[in-house]
Amino acid sequence: MADRRTVIMEAAARLIARRGVRGLRIEELAAEAEVSNGLIYYHFKDRAGVLRATLEFINDRAERYTRDHVAAEHLSDPRRVLEQTLLLEFQDTAEVRENSTAWGELRASAMFDDLLRADLAEATKVWDQEVADLIADVVPSLAPSAALAAAQRLTTLLEGLSGRWLSGGLTVDRARELILAAITVELTHLAK
Amino acid sequence: MADRRTVIMEAAARLIARRGVRGLRIEELAAEAEVSNGLIYYHFKDRAGVLRATLEFINDRAERYTRDHVAAEHLSDPRRVLEQTLLLEFQDTAEVRENSTAWGELRASAMFDDLLRADLAEATKVWDQEVADLIADVVPSLAPSAALAAAQRLTTLLEGLSGRWLSGGLTVDRARELILAAITVELTHLAK
DNA sequence: GTCTATATTAGGATAGAC
DNA sequence: GTCTATCCTAATATAGAC
Known part of the structure; x- marks a missing residue:
């Protein structure tokens, strides 16, 4: 099961897709991830930190699926x-x-x-x-x-x-x- | 000579090119246009109104230069x-x-x-x-x-x-x- | 029409209890 | 690790004088 940190990044990815990077609100993120406002600042330094981590997270997922798909169809x-x-x-x-x-x-x-x-x-x-x-x-x-x-x-x-x-x-x-x-x-x- | 309303839209166009639509700040716009903060709200209903008007303004200018350039080179x-x-x-x-x-x-x-x-x-x-x-x-x-x-x-x-x-x-x-x-x-x- | 001064709100961030 | 409550700042918007 995914830890809270990951849950937050997953929620952030969904929210970025819905509202954009510049539309991401900490409070809204907390609601989407079903955690408290404060917990986000426990796991990430600040809003920019959330963004950095999430972008990296999304990038890793993307690389994985590209590799997998092309490989799967050999x-x-x-x-x-x-x-x-x-x-x-x-x-x-x-x-x-x-x-x-x-x-x-x-x-x-x-x-x-x-x-x-x-x-x-x-x-x-x-x-x-x-x-x-x-x-x-x-x-x-x-x-x-x-x-x-x-x-x-x-x-x-x-x-x-x-x-x-x-x-x-x-x-x-x-x-x-x-x-x-x-x-x-x-x-x-x-x-x- | 351009009226203040136009001056504001020209300034907004410059600022949008520099900071993006979502980075446009009313106060910064006032400074760039060299008018007061309040005047912007006299000429436009709110921030969204500034944006709408400016985007239209930019669009008109663009249509003009496209027409002119192609015509000029006949x-x-x-x-x-x-x-x-x-x-x-x-x-x-x-x-x-x-x-x-x-x-x-x-x-x-x-x-x-x-x-x-x-x-x-x-x-x-x-x-x-x-x-x-x-x-x-x-x-x-x-x-x-x-x-x-x-x-x-x-x-x-x-x-x-x-x-x-x-x-x-x-x-x-x-x-x-x-x-x-x-x-x-x-x-x-x-x-x- | 234009300015200065101020009210209001939204949103990022922190403190402290558990 | 997680929550609640609160603070602080930045930015939008309004009031009122000129």
């Missing part, structure tokens, strides 16, 4: 691996929603907070390179810079789609369609 | 029109920054605010269709649904690029490169 076709990896971000489950919301919030916050920018830029760089490697598996002859550019167009499109999905501008299904089509368009172009 | 090649229209969003000027930031903030807020969702969805739809029409000008034989899908991939990519640019993940120049390349990739694919 795909051999590199193109399928690329497709499935990107499609993972478009599922209407609490976990994916919470993760995508947190990521969007992080990016939105980074626009006004210099401290976040460096971390976010680094995480983005890693993610772009991972996708570039997947693309290189599909089209082995590709120049690294071309693979990276294509990867950036896909990951950036993915972020845009995610934003539109979560703000109600797009259904999950439409988002899936568009990212799949974009992969096709990019790969046909690279193979030409 | 382009005849439809592909150039498409390119220039999308590239307009990537200029490091105060006006474009303020507009893009506001748009990003609007989308981020819409994730947690049902009232905003409808307006935003509508504005997005209009924008997507405009770009779809530009694409149809380049490739006249195209089915409307195919033009719309390509337009959505481009406008959504643009939003993603804009987010990365403003959060420091990408230079303007890199963003311009990537959107231009994406246009090429899409158009070659549609022409095949």
Whole structure:
């Protein structure tokens, strides 16, 4: 059974998905987690501490499900691996929603907070390179810079789609369609 | 010369670009606009009223500069029109920054605010269709649904690029490169 | 229309009992 | 470890003079 500290972070993840990072209220968090106001300050230094811990918590969960899903399907076709990896971000489950919301919030916050920018830029760089490697598996002859550019167009499109999905501008299904089509368009172009 | 009400909205636009919608403080706004705290409440009902008016103000300015720029260059090649229209969003000027930031903030807020969702969805739809029409000008034989899908991939990519640019993940120049390349990739694919 | 001064409230944080 | 009660500050909003 999860300890109280974890219960609080789980509640915070739900609340962030519902109200955003900047909408998270300590009192509301206490209610959602069914603990007292004071207990939150026992487990975390302050509001920023709750946020840091929760973001890390969400990130760990996300890495786990990405690894698990791709492994579980033990795909051999590199193109399928690329497709499935990107499609993972478009599922209407609490976990994916919470993760995508947190990521969007992080990016939105980074626009006004210099401290976040460096971390976010680094995480983005890693993610772009991972996708570039997947693309290189599909089209082995590709120049690294071309693979990276294509990867950036896909990951950036993915972020845009995610934003539109979560703000109600797009259904999950439409988002899936568009990212799949974009992969096709990019790969046909690279193979030409 | 601009009246005080306008001065306040201009100041709010600058402040939103610097601190975000949710970081806008009335007192700080008063200082930036060089008016008193109380005057803001004379011209606007409350904080939300300031926000509504300012967002509308920013939107009007943006429509104007888009119209003006495309008209000023009186382009005849439809592909150039498409390119220039999308590239307009990537200029490091105060006006474009303020507009893009506001748009990003609007989308981020819409994730947690049902009232905003409808307006935003509508504005997005209009924008997507405009770009779809530009694409149809380049490739006249195209089915409307195919033009719309390509337009959505481009406008959504643009939003993603804009987010990365403003959060420091990408230079303007890199963003311009990537959107231009994406246009090429899409158009070659549609022409095949 | 504009300012200064002040009321009100919300929300983060702490103290102290158990 | 956990709760209740309370404090403190920051930020919104109003009143009233000019």
